[in-house]
Amino acid sequence: MTSASYVVAGMVCANCVTWITEELAQLPGVTAVSIDLPTDTVTVTSDHLLDIADIRRAVEEAGYTLVSS
Amino acid sequence: MTSASYVVAGMVCANCVTWITEELAQLPGVTAVSIDLPTDTVTVTSDHLLDIADIRRAVEEAGYTLVSS
Numbered sequence: 001m002t003s004a005s006y007v008v009a010g011m012v013c014a015n016c017v018t019w020i021t022e023e024l025a026q027l028p029g030v031t032a033v034s035i036d037l038p039t040d041t042v043t044v045t046s047d048h049l050l051d052i053a054d055i056r057r058a059v060e061e062a063g064y065t066l067v068s069s
Numbered sequence: 070m071t072s073a074s075y076v077v078a079g080m081v082c083a084n085c086v087t088w089i090t091e092e093l094a095q096l097p098g099v100t101a102v103s104i105d106l107p108t109d110t111v112t113v114t115s116d117h118l119l120d121i122a123d124i125r126r127a128v129e130e131a132g133y134t135l136v137s138s
Contacts, residue, residue: 012082
């Protein structure tokens with residue numbers, strides 16, 4: 001099990017949290033998604049290390065922007 | 070040209086406005102979408118009267134709930 005945190009721009013409200021969580025949870029191996037709005041931080045727990053390109057794609061699919069990892 | 074207003078539940082922030090506007094704007098005939106967050110009101114302007122089922126589907130596609138028209 002591994003966790004990684006990412007900075008995502010544009011998250012404002014609980015709906016933003018829901019949309020991003022839904023997209024990231026669909027990635028194979030993801031077991032948990034935790035989002036801290038005040039720090040723009042998204043933490044993804046997974047059973048293997050995820051490809052940053054997949055994280056970026058999921059975040060953008062939700063309509064937001066991955067700033068850094 | 071016709072305008073109709075609907076009450077949509079769950080809209081909180083500017084991103085919510087964007088997601089709903091994007092979905093409604095894809096309906097054939099829609100020329101403008103205006104959203105007033107404080108009153109949960111979505112106003113759709115179109116070149117013909119739209120089917121409420123299409124409005125509902127677009128709102129739900131964005132992840133929100135059409136309460137009334």
